[in-house]
Amino acid sequence: MSENGEAFRAWILNQRVCDATPTMTDDDHVRIEAGTATAEIIFYPYGNDLEIAEYQIVRTSDGESIFYLHVLLDDLNRAQDLFYQMVEALEDESSHTTSHILLCCTSAITTSYFAAKMNEVAQTLSLDYEFTAKSVERALESDESYAAILLAPQASHRRTAMIEAHPEAFVFEIPGKIFGSYDAAGAMRLVMHAFREASQPTNQHESVRVARDLSNDRRILIITLFTMRTYSRLGYRLYDHGVVTTQGSVRKPKLDYRDVEDLLETMDARGVSVKDLDIIGIAVPGVAYHGVVSLPNEFDEDYDLGRHIQESFGIRTSVDNNCNAAAVGCYVGQDKYESVMFYRHEFGHVAGGLGTVIDGTLLKGRHNLAGEPKYYESLFRYNPSYEEMLWSEEGMFQIARNVLLSGISLVAPEAFFLAVDTVDDMDELRVALASDIPENDDRCILGGHRGPLLGLPDELIPPLYVVDDYVERVYLGEMALCLQKLRDPNYRSLGIA
Secondary structure, three states: OOHHHHHHHHHHHOOOEOOEOOEEEEOOEEEEEOOOEEEEEEEEEEOOOEEEEEEEEEEOOOOOEEEEEEEEOOOHHHHHHHHHHHHHHHHHHHHOOOEEEEEEEOOHHHHHHHHHHHHHHHHHOOOOEEEEEEEHHHHHHOOOOOOEEEEOHHHHHHHHHHHHHOOOOEEEEOOHHHHHOOOHHHHHHHHHHHHHHHHOOOOOOOOOOOOOOOOOOOEEEEEEEEEOOOOEEEEEEEEEOOEEEEEEEEEEOOOOOHHHHHHHHHHHHOOOOHHHOOEEEEEEOOEEEOOEEEOOOOOOOOEEHHHHHHHHHOOOEEEEEHHHHHHHHHHHOOOOOOOEEEEEEOOOOOOOEEEEEEOOEEEOOHHHOOOOHHHOHHHOOOOOOHHHHOOOHHHHHHHHHHHHHHHHHHOOOOEEEEEEOOOOOHHHHHHHHHHOOOOOOOOEEEOOEEEOOOOOHHHHOOOEEEOOOHHHHHHHHHHHHHHHHHHOOOOOOOOOO
16 A cells, blocks of 8 residues: 555545445445445555555446546555546535426416426436426526426527526427427437436447558557537547457546546556557647647647657557547448548537548648538528527538538548437438539530530539537548558658657
C-alpha cells in the first residue's frame, strides 16, 4: 500500500455518500451501497510506490456498469475530484425513478388526450416514462422538474421562454403532422431519440464488416471521445493483429482530456503494456490539426493532446476528428464506392459534422477544416429559426436535406452515409433532394453536337444509407487511419497528424 493510497483510503472512509458510509471489504476494495446501485473503489499497485484507483458504479436492477473511471494516485486532489464525480453519478442513479414528461399547448384539453395516448404507448413498450399535460402558462409558472417538455405546434413560439423556465429539460416541438393525427408512436420516437445517447449501454460492441484489406501485425490502441448533451464518453479498444483483445468505456459528466492519460496508466498497471504499442489513435469532437484539438465549448484554448500523450508515453499518436474517422470507417466497410461522404448530427446539437473520402483518400482541407457545416448552415433560410429546427423531427430533416445538397453540389460522392437523429426514411429524403435540383429539358452542346443533359434530378442523387453503428464506424476508421500513417514513409517524425 502506497503512502498516497493509504491517505486516500482514509479520506474516503470519512465521507458520507447517499446517506451511506463507505466500508472496506479488504485492503484494496471500498464499497458504497446506495440501494439502486453499488459503487466500488478498487486499488491496484503501479510501479514501486504508487497505486491506481478504479471507480465503478453498477446498477442493482440489471448489473449494468453505469460509471467507470480510474486515476493514478500521484495527485490526491484529482483523485478526490473524480471521487466527487462518482458520487454525483451515484446520487443521480439512486434518486432516479420515472422520467416525467410534460406536453404543452395553449390549453391542456387537446394535450391531455395526447398525453393519455403517450402513456398507453409507454406502458406497451415498458418504458419508464410518465406523461402529463398543462397549458403553456401553467407550465411556465410551475416549479416541478421534467425530463422533457413537448410543445404542440401552436405553442412552439414559447420554446425560448420554456427553456429559461425549465433549463433541466429537453424542450422541443411535436411536428404538426404528428400532433394533428394524434400519432403517439411518432411522438414517442422523438422522445426516445432525445434520450437515446444517455440510455444506451456504454460497452456495446457490434462487429462491422470490413471489405478493404486491413490485415496487419500491429498493436494499435484506439481511444474515442464523444460529447453528448448530458454527459461525455471515453471508449477504448486494443487491436492486436487486427483482433480486439481489450475494450471498455467510461461515462463522465464533462469531457476531460486528462482521462486519456489516466486510461493509459491504468492499462499499464493492469498488464497491458502501453510501451509495446505501435501507435495510439484518438478520435475526438471538434477540429483536430497536428494533434491540437480545438473545441471552444469545452476548453478555453486549443489543447495539444497528441504531443502531450506522445511525449508522456513515447508512443506515436494520431488525433483525428471523429466524423472523419467515421467516413473512413464507411469507406473501408464496403468495396462498391471509392468516393463517399458521411454526415452525423445529434438531435438538438448546434451543428453536425461531415467526413469525406475521395478516391480512397480522406479530405481534410486547409488546417483540417473540411467538413464543418457550422460555417455555412446559417446561410440557409429557416422558418422557424435554425435553433428551433434542431428540436423537431421536421427541422432535423430540413437541415440534413440542406447539408446533403451542399455536399452533392461540391463533391458529388458516389454514396452518402447518414447518422442523423430522427432522419431514417431515405426514400423521403431522396425525393426531397431531387426536388431541389431543377429539371431542365434544354439541350447542351457537347463537342458541337446537341445532346441530353447528364440525367434527370433523381438520377443525380447518390445512394443514401442509414448508419446505425456510428461508434463502430469511428473505431474502424480510426484504426484504418493509424495503419495508413504507420505504412507511410513520409509520415511526420513526431507521429502527430
